Structures are given as C-alpha cells and as structure tokens.
Amino acid sequence: MLVVVIATICFGMDCRDVTVTSSRQDPTINMQWCGNAAPPALSAWLAENWPGYRLASWKCQLGERRMST
Numbered sequence: 001m002l003v004v005v006i007a008t009i010c011f012g013m014d015c016r017d018v019t020v021t022s023s024r025q026d027p028t029i030n031m032q033w034c035g036n037a038a039p040p041a042l043s044a045w046l047a048e049n050w051p052g053y054r055l056a057s058w059k060c061q062l063g064e065r066r067m068s069t
Contacts, residue, residue, distance in 0.1 A: 001023070001030075001062060002023055002024060002063055003022065003023040003029050003030055003031060003060050003061070004060070004061045004062075004063070004064070005020045005021050005022065005034060005038060005042075005059075006018065006020065006058065006059050006060075006061060007020050007046070008055075008056040008057045008058065008059075009050055009054065009055060009056060010053060010054050010056045011050075011052055011054075015056060018050075020045060020058075031062070034060035035060075038060070039055075039058070042055055043055060
C-alpha cells in the first residue's frame with residue numbers, strides 16, 4: 001500500500017501543499033507512522049528545507065497524490 005505524506009506550509013498568508021515523501025522512498029512510512037511520528041519529522045524537514053515557513057497541517061494519503069482543484 002502506497003502512502004504519500006503531504007504538508008501544507010505557509011509563509012505569512014502564502015500557503016502551499018508540498019509532497020514530503022512516500023512509502024516508495026521510505027518503507028517505514030505507513031498510516032500509523034503518519035499519525036504518531038509525522039509532526040516532529042515534518043518540523044525537522046521544514047526547518048531544513050523551507051526556513052521561515054510554518055507547518056500549517058499535514059495529511060497522509062493512500063495511493064498516488066491527487067491534485068486538488
């Protein structure tokens with residue numbers, strides 16, 4: 001089962017959805033991991049990759065990422 005982790009990050013009022021990783025790249029990712037371990041992992045990822053942005057939310061999606069309209 002493919003799990004994709006998507007973070008909503010914001011800099012002021014500018015927010016965007018960013019695909020962080022998927023279980024294709026990291027087999028330890030599953031829905032339980034996302035619920036329990038994602039917040040600290042995403043905070044560290046955000047500080048390293050998007051300095052100045054804040055983590056507004058995150059979601060785990062089963063299967064491929066679908067683009068919202």
